[in-house]
Structures are given as structure tokens and as C-alpha cells.
Amino acid sequence: MPMNVLQHDQTKAQLDAITSTRTGSYIFHGSRAVGKATSARQLARQLNCTGDEPATCAHCHQFDAGNYPDYLVVRPKDKPSILIEQIRSLIQALSLSLYHPSGVRIVLIDDAEQMTVEAQNALLKLIEEPPPQTIFLLVTERLESLLPTVRSRCIQIYFPTLPSDQIAAILTRTHGVPGAQAAELAAAATGAPGVAVALATQPDDAQTYLELIHQATSTLTRSPFERLLLANRLVAAKADLARFGQLLHALLVNQLRSGDGRPQTIAHQLEALEQFRRHLQAKVTLRVAVERLMLEL
Numbered sequence: 001m002p003m004n005v006l007q008h009d010q011t012k013a014q015l016d017a018i019t020s021t022r023t024g025s026y027i028f029h030g031s032r033a034v035g036k037a038t039s040a041r042q043l044a045r046q047l048n049c050t051g052d053e054p055a056t057c058a059h060c061h062q063f064d065a066g067n068y069p070d071y072l073v074v075r076p077k078d079k080p081s082i083l084i085e086q087i088r089s090l091i092q093a094l095s096l097s098l099y100h101p102s103g104v105r106i107v108l109i110d111d112a113e114q115m116t117v118e119a120q121n122a123l124l125k126l127i128e129e130p131p132p133q134t135i136f137l138l139v140t141e142r143l144e145s146l147l148p149t150v151r152s153r154c155i156q157i158y159f160p161t162l163p164s165d166q167i168a169a170i171l172t173r174t175h176g177v178p179g180a181q182a183a184e185l186a187a188a189a190t191g192a193p194g195v196a197v198a199l200a201t202q203p204d205d206a207q208t209y210l211e212l213i214h215q216a217t218s219t220l221t222r223s224p225f226e227r228l229l230l231a232n233r234l235v236a237a238k239a240d241l242a243r244f245g246q247l248l249h250a251l252l253v254n255q256l257r258s259g260d261g262r263p264q265t266i267a268h269q270l271e272a273l274e275q276f277r278r279h280l281q282a283k284v285t286l287r288v289a290v291e292r293l294m295l296e297l
């Protein structure tokens, strides 16, 4: 199946540069569902394609079937972290030769910010000097959570959010969503085409999501008391609070970019959200975490 990712010109130019150099270590960063992992996958396939027509050669078929042997993916397992053992297994795998000797081996580290400090340190040598015909792609929503030593050894490629008219256009063009509905979904996706596509293709999810985004949007205009009531409702309804936090984050970042609202206030709100995210990870009681967030906003 062809993958369609809409990319900013600058992002696209940087990705094209990888296809010509065919080496190096890179960090793809940007907010959720803006096409980072999809682009990484697409790049891996493109670098190993041997056909004249895209997606018709044996390599592409193998890739699309999910068993291309020179495409290695590391991501958090059941624990919320990427552990040093996973990096050790990776190092071992990289000591073997490529399965397809003329190709390029791609190592994708998804949710790279979840690497423990030990795991990041174990990776340093590899990303500084990748083995021959090997490219490292670290994908993250939180660039600042990677060690400075990791960041400085990689070329950083930023995936910005997209204007909603561009997202609406891609929904109509590639998923056949009618204009008015595409515009509504694009607006709800707060700049993330991946979210818009998910909404268009999983309508069951869409209703819940639209409800959540409505609550996130109104949260920012309510009084602290009203926000506490909302917190209670969210907890009682077992809402996806991690996603709620991500939505608020996206809304605030958009406000910051478009010059709405005071930057100082928004910075404070973003800090409160960061604390909220840590609370959720640390398994602080949900009600306590969300009430604190609502009072801090």
C-alpha cells in the first residue's frame, strides 16, 4: 500500500539528502502523529527498493509484509522504557552482515526518549560511527528528553505540524473524505495529519476523540472550579487522560506559534502539562494528577 505523508519542504529536503548520502544518524522529532515514524518507514523502504516502479519489487513486497530483515525496530516493550538489554541485542544484531548485501540497513528507534540513560549511553558509540551501510533513525516527540551527547551525534530533522487546509486536502485526496467533513477532522487534528487520518478511518474512535478535544479546548477558557468539575467527569468516564494531555499540549503549542495568548502563561501551562505527564508515568492516582493539572493551568 502506498504511504502518503505530507511533508514540509525543508523536512523533505533533509530526507532527500539521506537518500543520497545513504549513511548517518538522525533524530526525527516533532509532536505526535505528524508523520515521523511513517516517514522513517517510507525512507527505509525507498532506500532498499530495487524496482523501477515504486512498491513492485521483491524488496518492497518483503518490506510491506513486515519481514524485511535489514529493517530493525527498537521500541519500548511492556515496560515503559527502552532498556540497555535491548540496545545490547541490537549491537549483536548489527555485528552480522546485511541480509541483502547491496542494500542499506535501517535501525529505527521509536519513542527514543524512553531509552534509559544506560541505554542511551550504550548507543553513543554506534550512532557516532554507524557500521557500514547502516542508518540510525531515532524518532521522538520529546527531543529535550534525549541526552545532549545523543542529540549532538545526530542530525536533527524537525517535523512541524501542518496547517489544517493542507491536512483537509490530503484527507480528501487520499481517503476520499468529503470537503466539509475533511475540514472538521483537520481542525480537530490540531496540525497532526496522522491524527486526522486515524479519525477518518476509525470512525468509532473519532466520536470519543472529538469529545475529548472539545473538552481540552474548553478547559483553557474555564474557571478553576469548572475545571475541577471537568476533572471529575474525565476520571469518572475513564477518559484517555494521556491523550487529553497531548491534545492540550498541541493546542497550547499552536497558540504559542500563532501569537494567541501570553507566552509566559503558555510556558507555565506547558510546564504543568509536563508535570502531569510525569505523574501519569509514575502512576500517581489519576484523580490527584488531573486535579493538580486543572489547578495549575
Ligand SMILES: [Zn+2]
Pocket (backbone or CB within 6 Å): 048, 049, 050, 051, 053, 054, 055, 056, 057, 058, 059, 060, 061
Ligand atoms: Zn521496490
